[in-house]
Amino acid sequence: MPDVSPTKWHRAHVTWFFETFLLEGNEPGFAPFQDRYWFLFNSYYESLGPRFSRPDRGLVTRPGAHDVGLYRGNVDNRVRDLVATLDEGSLEKLTATIELGFHHEQQHQELLLMDIKHVLSRNPLEPVYAGRPHEHCEPDPMGWLEVEGGLVEVGHEGDGFSFDNELPRHREWLEPYRLADRLVTNAEWLEFIADGGYRRPELWLSDGLARVRAEGWHAPLYWVEHDGVWLEHTLHGTLPVNPGLPVAHVSFYEAEAYATWAGKRLPTEGEWEHAVVVDGQADAAHSGGNLADLEHYHPGPAGPAVDGHRLRQVYGDCWEWTSSAYHPYPGFHPPAGAIGEYNGKFMSNQMVLRGGCALTPPAHARLTYRNFFPHGARWALSGVRLADGGAPPAPAERPEAVA
Ligand SMILES: [Fe+2]
Numbered sequence: 545m546p547d548v549s550p551t552k553w554h555r556a557h558v559t560w561f562f563e564t565f566l567l568e569g570n571e572p573g574f575a576p577f578q579d580r581y582w583f584l585f586n587s588y589y590e591s592l593g594p595r596f597s598r599p600d601r602g603l604v605t606r607p608g609a610h611d612v613g614l615y616r617g618n619v620d621n622r623v624r625d626l627v628a629t630l631d632e633g634s635l636e637k638l639t640a641t642i643e644l645g646f647h648h649e650q651q652h653q654e655l656l657l658m659d660i661k662h663v664l665s666r667n668p669l670e671p672v673y674a675g676r677p678h679e680h681c682e683p684d685p686m687g688w689l690e691v692e693g694g695l696v697e698v699g700h701e702g703d704g705f706s707f708d709n710e711l712p713r714h715r716e717w718l719e720p721y722r723l724a725d726r727l728v729t730n731a732e733w734l735e736f737i738a739d740g741g742y743r744r745p746e747l748w749l750s751d752g753l754a755r756v757r758a759e760g761w762h763a764p765l766y767w768v769e770h771d772g773v774w775l776e777h778t779l780h781g782t783l784p785v786n787p788g789l790p791v792a793h794v795s796f797y798e799a800e801a802y803a804t805w806a807g808k809r810l811p812t813e814g815e816w817e818h819a820v821v822v823d824g825q826a827d828a829a830h831s832g833g834n835l836a837d838l839e840h841y842h843p844g845p846a847g848p849a850v851d852g853h854r855l856r857q858v859y860g861d862c863w864e865w866t867s868s869a870y871h872p873y874p875g876f877h878p879p880a881g882a883i884g885e886y887n888g889k890f891m892s893n894q895m896v897l898r899g900g901c902a903l904t905p906p907a908h909a910r911l912t913y914r915n916f917f918p919h920g921a922r923w924a925l926s927g928v929r930l931a932d933g934g935a936p937p938a939p940a941e942r943p944e945a946v947a
Pocket residue numbers: 557587648652
């Protein structure tokens with residue numbers, strides 16, 4: 545699959561990041577560990593020279609895992625040596641790069657799991673990777689958080705880490721809205737399918753319908769129907785679809801069509817962020833979310849709201865599609881040099897997702913984090929939270945379309 549990289553590529557690439565952005569230019573007598581690794585493990589940095597084709601990464605059988613381990617060990621040691629020998633002023637100048645390298649590695653820890661899930665899904669032996677299945681469960685009723693809106697501020701603030709794309713903090717106007725207090729479940733998605741959801745053109749964006757037809761979509765990515773029973777490939781095996789768990793591995797197009805079918809809409813990213821603040825959950829560290837540290841590696845049931853909050857599943861479970869295009873915030877400028885390619889150049893033809901997922905390292909979930917994927921991407925662990933208020937009327941209530 546062109547979007548999926550092998551595990552060893554992720555492990556080598558995050559090391560390449562430290563070698564490139566930290567060691568080169570700062571390590572006395574720097575030389576790359578291996579010239580060809582420079583070419584193999586550059587992901588997308590045009591200003592750093594040519595690189596190996598992404599869709600072909602899975603064809604590269606060497607270096608093997610052992611050699612990648614040697615590469616990682618070598619660069620780790622050199623980074624340690626560098627940090628130990630720098631004076632305080634020089635170290636301070638490199639702190640932001642080192643911290644970015646850690647967060648970059650966390651991004652790839654998550655991607656590694658998403659990618660190996662896809663690889664294993666193509667294996668007819670249905671291998672089990674890790675995690676334990678959740679007990680069979682039914683959905684809780686969906687509630688709503690009412691939000692007044694108005695002139696609000698969104699974007700990162702404070703001294704903590706953020707990616708450049710979370711800045712600058714800025715004002716945004718929000719009309720009154722409601723946000724669902726949990727994610728859309730498998731049971732609800734089954735109703736959508738049973739109601740012809742994938743076959744009804746009136747529910748779909750034109751581009752989305754074209755993908756449905758071209759790729760034969762009729763259910764979320766990892767669902768297969770056997771003798772009238774829907775099964776789902778997970779990292780802990782292929783299991784009957786559990787009705788009370790959040791639907792996962794749906795594209796933006798499917799999320800949007802589902803919301804239309806339900807007479808609702810997707811939230812904007814500003815609505816998502818502001819609602820989480822209003823609900824008192826700005827600090828992800830205290831969310832108790834289903835993130836990778838719980839080692840479920842799969843979204844879990846909504847469960848009761850805790851600590852007086854209304855919104856459930858805010859951090860963890862599934863990345864939540866928003867209706868916001870991934871564009872620069874007002875006043876955004878990518879940093880100079882190759883590192884400026886990290887986020888800014890992808891601000892076209894992608895949609896923003898918020899919240900984190902069951903594969904996200906806990907220190908990597910953040911109120912203002914802007915994840916992004918193309919509209920048709922399904923292999924990321926993505927799900928749906930509905931919004932309302934200012935929503936278009938349900939399809940049945942719409943006046944006849946005028947040509
Ligand atoms: Fe990367």
